[in-house]
Amino acid sequence: DVKVTQSSRYLVKRTGEKVFLECVQDMDHENMFWYRQDPGLGLRLIYFSYDVKMKEKGDIPEGYSVSREKKERFSLILESASTNQTSMYLCASSDQRDTQYFGPGTRLTVL
Amino acid sequence: AQSVAQPEDQVNVAEGNPLTVKCTYSVSGNPYLFWYVQYPNRGLQFLLKYITGDNLVKGSYGFEAEFNKSQTSFHLKKPSALVSDSALYFCAVRDRAGGYNKLIFGAGTRLAVHP
Numbered sequence: 001d002v003k004v005t006q007s008s009r010y011l012v013k014r015t016g017e018k019v020f021l022e023c024v025q026d027m028d029h030e031n032m033f034w035y036r037q038d039p040g041l042g043l044r045l046i047y048f049s050y051d052v053k054m055k056e057k058g059d060i061p062e063g064y065s066v067s068r069e070k071k072e073r074f075s076l077i078l079e080s081a082s083t084n085q086t087s088m089y090l091c092a093s094s095d096q097r098d099t100q101y102f103g104p105g106t107r108l109t110v111l
Numbered sequence: 112a113q114s115v116a117q118p119e120d121q122v123n124v125a126e127g128n129p130l131t132v133k134c135t136y137s138v139s140g141n142p143y144l145f146w147y148v149q150y151p152n153r154g155l156q157f158l159l160k161y162i163t164g165d166n167l168v169k170g171s172y173g174f175e176a177e178f179n180k181s182q183t184s185f186h187l188k189k190p191s192a193l194v195s196d197s198a199l200y201f202c203a204v205r206d207r208a209g210g211y212n213k214l215i216f217g218a219g220t221r222l223a224v225h226p
Contacts, residue, residue: 004154033213040120042201042218043155048211056211090154097162098143098205098212102154 003027004103006091012109019078021106023091032074033100034058034066037088049074081110113138113206115185117217124192125225132187132220134202143205144185145214146176150198161185172196192224
């Protein structure tokens with residue numbers, strides 16, 4: 001079975017802090033994605049990556065950056081957290097037929 | 112641009128009755144369509160997908176979906192609902208803009224199955 005893990009299930013940070021969200025997949029997938037999920041808005045793509053050290057902006061990249069130093073690991077970085085970044089963050093990796101497999105999510109609260 | 116719409120925020124159904132969760136799509140070219148389910152405080156789980164072939168696609172947990180090209184729909188169905196099917200359901204379509212394959216998700220439909 002594909003396994004995607006995320007470093008934290010719940011996280012509470014203060015405004016202005018730098019926040020790192022880590023995601024690891026164990027299926028040797030090349031493609032990885034970061035989404036945020038908000039009620040009534042579904043999933044919105046923040047960034048994605050198709051190879052090591054490669055990144056592409058999604059629909060809502062502002063205020064975020066990413067890092068992919070190794071194939072299995074894709075990190076989302078909030079350079080200076082703000083209250084409007086309070087959300088559920090979901091990481092996914094996909095196989096070559098575009099089926100995405102999701103981690104359990106990180107619920108981030110920014111105070 | 113590719114898009115999907117889930118016209119119902121919530122669907123209520125009695126246990127044992129058939130259920131339908133609706134999804135319509137707008138794509139250029141042939142659509143790749145997906146359904147995912149999200150249980151409380153969990154990530155999304157893949158249920159099924161349509162790429163080509165039979166219009167009726169069978170997936171996990173007894174779910175199936177019917178691809179209808181003329182109505183541009185991909186409704187999720189189950190013949191007999193269980194209380195444990197209560198969850199948030201997302202429809203998605205593959206988007207190839209910019210040469211990269213991504214999924215575009217609908218806003219989600221909350222399914223409530225009552226005993």
